[in-house]
Amino acid sequence: MPQTSPKLVRIDPLRLHMERRGQMVAGATIFASKAVNLEPEAVRQLHDAACLPPAKKVLATADIHVGFGVPIGCVVGLENAIMPPAVGYDINCGMRLLRTPFYKGDIDTDKIALDIARDIPLGEGMHNIRLDDKCLEAVVHQGAPSIPLLARRIDHRAWEAFDSDEFADDLARIEENGCMPADPGAVPKAAMQKGSAQIGTLGGGNHFIEIQYVREVLDEELAKTLGLSTGQIVVMIHSGSRRFGYEVADHYMNVAAHRPENSGRPKMLSYLLTDTGAGRDYSAAMGAAANFAFVNRHVMALLVRRCFNRMFGPTPLKLVYDVTHNMAKLESHEDGRLWVHRKGATRAFGPARMAATEFARIGQPIITPGSMGTASFLMVGTGRSEESLSSVNHGAGRVMSRTAALGRSRRGRVVSPGLITDEQFKRSMEGIKLIAGNKRRIKEEAPGAYKDIEEVVRIVVECGWATCVARMAPLAVLKG
């Protein structure tokens, strides 16, 4: 374990720098203002990541908070190495934004939310669509493009909402077109077995489906290009690769921990060299989990669309974008060709790096949720974010642990009064329909447990990395 302790120096109102010293291999920057709460433990975790031999560039965005081994809200650029804990357990956890043709007041959003909650299982351990081995293999190998294949193979209500004409447009609006390089052969059996029935489920923790409306358009031209205007109802989905990704992560964290290059290093700081079989296998299995997550979010979107169709007749529910915030990718940057690990960080490519896509003129869309009860943002990348390895934050970030918010242990035992009172929680959710899969733990996700999204987004914009398109506010929230 690194012995030196991190020393942060503020270099300007938006940047704190941790100079390279002691066992650090790279310096580290935290992009945060004075108003942003920084947990000392998260800063220490960032420091530990900067001590890894393959570390080339290490940074954190303002939503940094404590994670397993590596903090959430950080970017780790490694040379010739890939690191399971720097991706996290929920491989390709990400955001999807859908736009509806409706405006606030047009439709009963509480009713549609209740309907969605009947069709999409919320919470841990939930199952929905059981895939046979061949289907599952197609999903993990091909990602979102496998979806028409599933439609023909299995008989399920999701396919009532499938529209083959729209599907090509949808694929073009998913990061990597919904497909990462993958090899099902590298996926541990436990992932295939325990994940086989979890396509079309939300999961727990911070995952959600929200019915929101565009409260404010912040750039008319960009909003118009992306098909959004003031008052419009949108649906935001936050979910990942469920048990499938968890098992992939767990397996390869153990593989990494036993490699000679990690001798004496904690499991949660272990990496794999990309010129080894184990490194290539993790990369291929991570891709498989990423594909699983793309399909999961797409199937949930189909289920949501089916609810709209049922309630309002045929409803175009267009995909604005689907973007991941837990992934490692090999990218070329000023610091060279790096495995860019975004753990709770969103890629923010500008127009130039989106040249071959329909976003070549505006840059890559970025979907940044606040907490339930507060606003979410749609932004686009400017291409001026080389200092963050083309990355921005993934959300608001926590200010307190789940147990601190609740005052309870995971088993439900009261261990302290909890930092979020029932009264506070109620007030922060006023006027918002809340459907919680796990009512006992819902306060873990209270708006008061999160940083101020407005400040976190302000920092991204001030740094010049992204432009705000719209601010969305929740009307109904579905939580695991």
Added chain:
DNA sequence: ATGTGC
């Protein structure tokens, strides 16, 4: 993040 154990 994850329906679970040294």
